[in-house]
Every structure is written in C-alpha cells, then in structure tokens.
Amino acid sequence: MNWSLIRKSILIGALVVGMAWQSGFAATYALGEERRPDSVSTKEAEDLPAARVEIVPAHYNMQHAGAIGLVALGPGWDYGQKRQWTTDFLIGYVPAYDTDRAKVTLTLRQIYTPWKLPVGDKLLYEPLRTGAYVSTTLGKQFWFSAPEKYPRNYYTFSPKVRLNIFLGQSVGLRFDPKRSRFDSIKLYADLHSSDLYIISRIQNKYLQFKDYLGLSFGIKLQLKRR
Amino acid sequence: MGLREKVFLCAISLILISFLASCDMIEVHPYAGDIKGKRDINIQNIARIEEAFADKDTIRFAFISDSQRWYHELEDFVHHANNRTDIDFVIHGGDLTDFGLTKEFLWQRDILEKLKYPYVAVIGNHDFLANGEDIYKIVFGEENFSFIAGRTKFVCMNTNALEANYSVPIPDFSFINAEMKKDTERFDQTIAIMHAKPTSEQFNNNVADIFHHTLKKFPNYLFAVCGHDHRFEEEDIFGDQVIYYVNPNIGKRKYLLFTVTQNNYSYELVAY
Incomplete structure (x- = not known):
C-alpha cells in the first residue's frame, strides 16, 4: 500500500473519529436509555444528562x-x-x-x-x-x-x-x-x-x-x- | 474591587489592546498571498541596470542562489557586498523560499532590498510550491526576462519544468527565439541565467540539446550560471567549451563573482 494513501487515511480517520467521538457517546447513552428504561433508577436517569456528551x-x-x-x-x-x-x-x-x-x-x-x-x-x-x-x-x-x-x-x-x-x-x-x-x-x-x-x-x-x-x-x- | 476583578480587567484590556495593536501579527493564512511592500522588483532594477551600465566596457556581477531559510547568511552577504565597491549588480539564481510561503518571499525580499546594488531574481523550483509562483510574479515579475548591461545580454529563464507538469513550455523557446531578435544592435555577447541547469531532474532534458543549440545562436554565448545543486560546479555539459556554472547555496557563505569584458570573462568563487 502506498505511503501517501496511508497518511491520507490516517488524517481523514483522525478527522472522522474526532467528529464521531462526540456523537458516538451521545448515541450510546441515548440508545441505552431507550432500550432499558426499567433498569435505570429515577435517580440515575436524572444524573445521566450531566455525564453525557452531546451531538x-x-x-x-x-x-x-x-x-x-x-x-x-x-x-x-x-x-x-x-x-x-x-x-x-x-x-x-x-x-x-x-x-x-x-x-x-x-x-x-x-x-x-x-x-x-x-x-x-x-x-x-x-x-x-x-x-x-x-x-x-x-x-x-x-x-x-x-x-x-x-x-x-x-x-x-x-x-x-x-x-x-x-x-x-x-x-x-x-x-x-x-x-x-x-x-x-x-x-x-x-x-x-x-x-x-x-x-x-x-x-x-x-x-x-x-x-x-x-x-x-x-x-x-x-x-x-x- | 477584589483581586479576581482586577485580574479580569487586566486580561480583557490585554486582549483588546493586542487586538488593536496586532496588525503585524495577524496571520490570515500561510499562503494568503497578501503582498505588503515592494512589488515588480526585477523590472525596476533592470531599468536601473540598463541605464547605469549602458556604456560600461567591463561588467562585474555577483551571483547568489538558493537562499531559502538561510536568512542570516543572506543578510551577511548583503552586508559583505555593500562593503565592496567593485560590484555592478547582483543576480539571485532562485529558491528564495523553501515552502513557497507568502511570508518567506517577503522576508527574503526585505533582506535583498538592503543591497545598495540593483538585483534581479529568477524563479527556483521551491518558489513554485502551493501558490508561490503567483507570489513570485507579483513580487519579482515575469518568469522569463532579459536585460542588457554594457554590450552583454543576460537571458534569464525559468527552467523548472518538473514543477509545471510539462503543461506550459519550460524552457520557453518562443521567449528565447524572440530575445535572439530583440535589441540586436545593443548587444554582441550573451550570458544565460537559470535555476536548474540542463541534465538536472528539474530540466526538460528531452530538449536540453535544442536548448543549448538555440542559445548558441545568440551572438557570442559566453557561459551560463545556475543554482539548484547547492554546490559549486563548472561543467562543459555539451562539450563545446560553453561552461554551465553552478553556484553553491547561500548557506555555504559563498558566491560567484563574474567579470565580463568584450569577448572574455573571468570568475572567482568568493567566501565571506
């Protein structure tokens, strides 16, 4: 594989990961909340938004x-x-x-x-x-x-x-x-x-x-x- | 007022003052191409050269090149040259910049502007990088140009074919042929100036022979001076006693000093 292509992919990868990092966190938390609403106590649910990284x-x-x-x-x-x-x-x-x-x-x-x-x-x-x-x-x-x-x-x-x-x-x-x-x-x-x-x-x-x-x-x- | 308030006031005034006083330190973009200060240097200095040395029998010029990022060394050359009294003008053989950055062109120009002699600069391969070619054209001028000092025509050419993808003619034979016929009554010998010599990886070597052959059709083609290789060379490339001299980069603190008389010339590799 060509070296320039590797360098290009690393750069684009870093950009994408940087952007997706934030949204990824948010999506995980959001999904988690939807899937198992009963498993999270009211107290915990109230605390969640503070820890969450948002899109x-x-x-x-x-x-x-x-x-x-x-x-x-x-x-x-x-x-x-x-x-x-x-x-x-x-x-x-x-x-x-x-x-x-x-x-x-x-x-x-x-x-x-x-x-x-x-x-x-x-x-x-x-x-x-x-x-x-x-x-x-x-x-x-x-x-x-x-x-x-x-x-x-x-x-x-x-x-x-x-x-x-x-x-x-x-x-x-x-x-x-x-x-x-x-x-x-x-x-x-x-x-x-x-x-x-x-x-x-x-x-x-x-x-x-x-x-x-x-x-x-x-x-x-x-x-x-x- | 508490300490925090005082610190806050200091901080906000610092930010505002620096905003108002920062014009020198605003970097919009490294390749912004915002040219402040002198432009069209070659054409102005050519007018000075042609006027001052029109009737001179002996021409003495210093040739420097490849000064990219060697600011101190270039500045020392300027001081050294200004202390001499026997130089008529200075030619820069290209590669003023390393990265083609707008500021690099201006930093180099500002040092060269301290020369008490007129000077011209040809374009080097590094000067093409990013939008460097545009900046060179604005600050220095056309990539191919000529001037006459005494009875000698200096044909200055862009020979960095590799930079242009062979999409434009480099070297430009229409320019060379036109120069051959222009002002013929004012000159009877010729010197070629370029950044990359024939046989260089930058040169369009497919036409190296034709290039040399065409230059030989000029009246009394004496020699050529080039840069690019960062070391001194004296090469009879085409085996006909027309020498292609290569000047060391300015980082070596050396330059070539040529003395041109009617039908003859001599040179000296000067260390400073």
Missing part, C-alpha cells in the same frame, strides 16, 4: 486570523469532568488578496482549559487555553503528499496540512439563565505558530517574534447545558 454543540466559535482564514466559523464540544477539554471544528475563509482565488480551510482544534474562574456573578475568566490544531486548505495546488512525478523524498512537507500550536486566554460574560438561550459569551485571544514557521525559526535565528508568531481573536458563544 448538539456546546458552543459556536467565530474567529479572526490564526492561519485558518480571515474569518473561521464552527461548532465545538466540551467534555471531561470539569469540561476542561474542548474539540472545535472550524471552516475558514481566506480572501484572494493578490492571488487569483479565495481559499477555504478546514480545522480540527483540541483545547485544554484547566481553570475557569468566576469573577462575581456575571463574569468569567480563563487564564489559560492551550492546545493544537490541524488545518487543511482545499485546492489542488495544496497537495497532501508530493505528486508521483517527483523523485522520492523530493519535498518532505505538505502545503495542504499545517499543524499549529497555541496559547491564549479568555474572558466571558454570563447571561441571565432565565432570559437568555445562551449560557455565556466569551472573548479569546491566542498566540500561535505553525510547524513551518517553527522549523524556520529553529534553524535560523534571523526571524523575530512577530515573524513567526501570530495573534488570533475569537468570540465563543456558549450554549446552555441541558
């Missing part, structure tokens, strides 16, 4: 920059005991600028948010959000692995897939639970860099912070947990 997203993101587009939009899911883990999916739009066409990106992002500090009744502060995201750019000129016309190992990177790491913070405003459909709105800022910039920086000290680091900003609309 319905926990939040929606709208982001500016971050190497995934001028604007990127998409849903995300929270999980873990303190909901400290987040998986986001984003579709980004890159205007054509000086090139002949606009670009579309797809991104899968994993975030770890260890602390959620309430500030008074209304405000919320997350001093650290960190993680990584894999983004792909649609379009033929962005190949996943070098086309077969090239000698072996001619180009050893992929213009299509970028691995980014980031570090950021967020501040939030809680809504009145009686009056709003949403739990809170959060504003976040992340400092990020990608594999190719990091390699360029490590192997040549010429590059400055502003060259290889980028800032991205986003708004996160958190839905009410049911």
Whole structure:
C-alpha cells in the first residue's frame, strides 16, 4: 500500500473519529436509555444528562486570523469532568488578496482549559487555553503528499496540512439563565505558530517574534447545558 | 474591587489592546498571498541596470542562489557586498523560499532590498510550491526576462519544468527565439541565467540539446550560471567549451563573482 494513501487515511480517520467521538457517546447513552428504561433508577436517569456528551454543540466559535482564514466559523464540544477539554471544528475563509482565488480551510482544534474562574456573578475568566490544531486548505495546488512525478523524498512537507500550536486566554460574560438561550459569551485571544514557521525559526535565528508568531481573536458563544 | 476583578480587567484590556495593536501579527493564512511592500522588483532594477551600465566596457556581477531559510547568511552577504565597491549588480539564481510561503518571499525580499546594488531574481523550483509562483510574479515579475548591461545580454529563464507538469513550455523557446531578435544592435555577447541547469531532474532534458543549440545562436554565448545543486560546479555539459556554472547555496557563505569584458570573462568563487 502506498505511503501517501496511508497518511491520507490516517488524517481523514483522525478527522472522522474526532467528529464521531462526540456523537458516538451521545448515541450510546441515548440508545441505552431507550432500550432499558426499567433498569435505570429515577435517580440515575436524572444524573445521566450531566455525564453525557452531546451531538448538539456546546458552543459556536467565530474567529479572526490564526492561519485558518480571515474569518473561521464552527461548532465545538466540551467534555471531561470539569469540561476542561474542548474539540472545535472550524471552516475558514481566506480572501484572494493578490492571488487569483479565495481559499477555504478546514480545522480540527483540541483545547485544554484547566481553570475557569468566576469573577462575581456575571463574569468569567480563563487564564489559560492551550492546545493544537490541524488545518487543511482545499485546492489542488495544496497537495497532501508530493505528486508521483517527483523523485522520492523530493519535498518532505505538505502545503495542504499545517499543524499549529497555541496559547491564549479568555474572558466571558454570563447571561441571565432565565432570559437568555445562551449560557455565556466569551472573548479569546491566542498566540500561535505553525510547524513551518517553527522549523524556520529553529534553524535560523534571523526571524523575530512577530515573524513567526501570530495573534488570533475569537468570540465563543456558549450554549446552555441541558 | 477584589483581586479576581482586577485580574479580569487586566486580561480583557490585554486582549483588546493586542487586538488593536496586532496588525503585524495577524496571520490570515500561510499562503494568503497578501503582498505588503515592494512589488515588480526585477523590472525596476533592470531599468536601473540598463541605464547605469549602458556604456560600461567591463561588467562585474555577483551571483547568489538558493537562499531559502538561510536568512542570516543572506543578510551577511548583503552586508559583505555593500562593503565592496567593485560590484555592478547582483543576480539571485532562485529558491528564495523553501515552502513557497507568502511570508518567506517577503522576508527574503526585505533582506535583498538592503543591497545598495540593483538585483534581479529568477524563479527556483521551491518558489513554485502551493501558490508561490503567483507570489513570485507579483513580487519579482515575469518568469522569463532579459536585460542588457554594457554590450552583454543576460537571458534569464525559468527552467523548472518538473514543477509545471510539462503543461506550459519550460524552457520557453518562443521567449528565447524572440530575445535572439530583440535589441540586436545593443548587444554582441550573451550570458544565460537559470535555476536548474540542463541534465538536472528539474530540466526538460528531452530538449536540453535544442536548448543549448538555440542559445548558441545568440551572438557570442559566453557561459551560463545556475543554482539548484547547492554546490559549486563548472561543467562543459555539451562539450563545446560553453561552461554551465553552478553556484553553491547561500548557506555555504559563498558566491560567484563574474567579470565580463568584450569577448572574455573571468570568475572567482568568493567566501565571506
């Protein structure tokens, strides 16, 4: 089996598993509840929704920059005991600028948010959000692995897939639970860099912070947990 | 106000201030193609070269190439060259970028712009990656171009056939043949500039002989200078004493310095 095909399958597999993971959990719990309603006590049934990971997203993101587009939009899911883990999916739009066409990106992002500090009744502060995201750019000129016309190992990177790491913070405003459909709105800022910039920086000290680091900003609309 | 409120206020102001002051650090996409700063460099510098050296008998040019990701080394070359007084202009033999990233083109351009000499750059195979070809065209210009310094015509060509899938003519014989007939009264010797030499895996070797044969129809084809191989080479590829020189990559801190006189030339491999 061809190596590029294996790499492609791993990537697509990871994307699918990432997405299906959440829904899979939800489906299992939902089915479980339907099939054996008598075996679950009332108390247990009440507890179930809290442990459940849902297909319905926990939040929606709208982001500016971050190497995934001028604007990127998409849903995300929270999980873990303190909901400290987040998986986001984003579709980004890159205007054509000086090139002949606009670009579309797809991104899968994993975030770890260890602390959620309430500030008074209304405000919320997350001093650290960190993680990584894999983004792909649609379009033929962005190949996943070098086309077969090239000698072996001619180009050893992929213009299509970028691995980014980031570090950021967020501040939030809680809504009145009686009056709003949403739990809170959060504003976040992340400092990020990608594999190719990091390699360029490590192997040549010429590059400055502003060259290889980028800032991205986003708004996160958190839905009410049911 | 409690400590948490203070920290919260600091955080929100930090986010807002960085948002307002972040224009330099906004990365929309690594291949966004948002070109800030100078464009069309080759055509502007060609005008400078043709004007400044029109009546010069002896032309001396430095040839550098393959500076992808060797930013420090390229910057040191610029300082070194600027300290000399005997160079007329500089030619870059391609591969300014490693990944074809928009920022790579701009970082390299910004270093080269510090040269006190006019310079031109041909396109290398790495400069084609993703949408790099488009960025090269905007920042530097056409892939095939020529200029005349003194009585010597420099024919600069894209020879990276492998990058284009053989779907466009590389090398472009219609360009080469047109150059042969253009401005014939202004030149009587010829130098060829390209990234990948004939016999390279990038070159369309099916036409290597015809390529050389066509260039030999130019008045007094002196020699060719190439990049790509990352080491110095001096090769009489076609066995007729027309030498194809290959310049080391800039990471080796070496460049070729050519001195061209009427009907003759000499060169030096300079380490800095």
